[in-house]
Amino acid sequence: MSKNFTNVLIEDAIAIVEIDHAPANTLSSACIAELREVFNNLSNDKQVKAIILTGAGRFFVAGADIKEFVAAFGNEDKGLDMAVAGQAICDEIENMKKPVIAAINGACLGGGLELAMGCHYRIAVPDAILGLPELKLGLIPGFGGTQRLSRLTGTATALELILTSKQLKGKEAKEVGIVQLVVSPEELLPSAKTIAKAFIEGKSMTSITRAVECIIGGANESLADGLERERSRFAELFLTDDAKEGVQAFIEKRKPLFTHK
Missing domain, CATH: 1.10.12 (Lyase 2-enoyl-coa Hydratase; Chain  A, domain 2)
Structure with missing residues (x-):
């Protein structure tokens, strides 16, 4: 498989999937398609028992590729296609039978937060920025954000965060239940690996x-x-x-x- 948007490393039965789509790791339709293929392959790989999802550079995922939105104006079907693809990758990650940990290393906005919420466990660095700012664009979260956020935080908090487009730092995201752990940048991947090992070691x-x-x-x-x-x-x-x-x-x-x- 030729990869243009992701780097995959497998060690000690743990796969590390790094989204690498400069400059901000945006979720273009091609990036989403590649992620779906990567997770499908890892799902079928018997050597892999847990997965860590993270981003390259300063971003986890800054959001969907806004440039692709322009081509959808005036075409409801194109808008629907984008939402279907975005929801599909989040659904497929959530429905993985292997534990998936999001290691949130930086900006995690819009589709990026929706992707992270599809994971089973989330770790963030203190300066990570998390939020669903779609209403500022005249849109709403379309990759599952309106549903998964409320399941994590409760309806009132989800309404507040989405309607205000408020952005949270790592500690604030932990306080409302979006992430489970906040660690320093140096500890992010080691902590994710430690948790992944705790999930799988000594178990069938x-x-x-x-x-x-x-x-x-x-x-x-x-x-x-x-x-x-x-x-x-x-x-x-x-x-x-x-x-x-x-x-x-x-x-x-x-x-x-x-x-x-």
């Missing part, structure tokens, strides 16, 4: 993927449906080698030797 991917699926899927369905999904995935694990090994290792007071089967 057979249970990790089902846990992620149940949590993410259950957040978008009724409690009854979520519980049904949980029962089903729980029962499936009794057919796996790793569940048998994990329980036997516990009984024998030793570390399990998982084969991820």
Whole structure:
């Protein structure tokens, strides 16, 4: 796969995906298409157990590519196509069965924040700027921002942030629940790797993927449906080698030797 907008490094079962689209890592349609392909490949790569998403340089993602908006004026279908593509990459990241961590290294605005909110866990540096300023352009967030922000912060705070176009620094974003951790720039990737390792080390991917699926899927369905999904995935694990090994290792007071089967 030829990559023009991303750099991918895989080490210790963790993939680091760096968006590299100078000067501000904007999400052009071509960049979005490449990201979708990258995440699809990582989803199918059995060597990869967790993913970190970050940006090159001073930006995480400054937003969508505004220049592409100009060509859509007067054409509702083109506007719809952009929203469909933007929502698709965020949905695909959220629905990954492998943990995805956003390491927010700088400006994370508009489509960039929507992309980060599609990730399962978010870490930011103190000077990162996060916000959804679309109303200043006469638009609204179209890559899932109106829905995911309210799920993270609550309806009232989401209304405030979107209607005022307020931009938050890292610590403020943590206070309202958008990010889980704020660390120095030097600690950003090491912290993301540490958390990724904590998610996957000593565990079987057979249970990790089902846990992620149940949590993410259950957040978008009724409690009854979520519980049904949980029962089903729980029962499936009794057919796996790793569940048998994990329980036997516990009984024998030793570390399990998982084969991820």
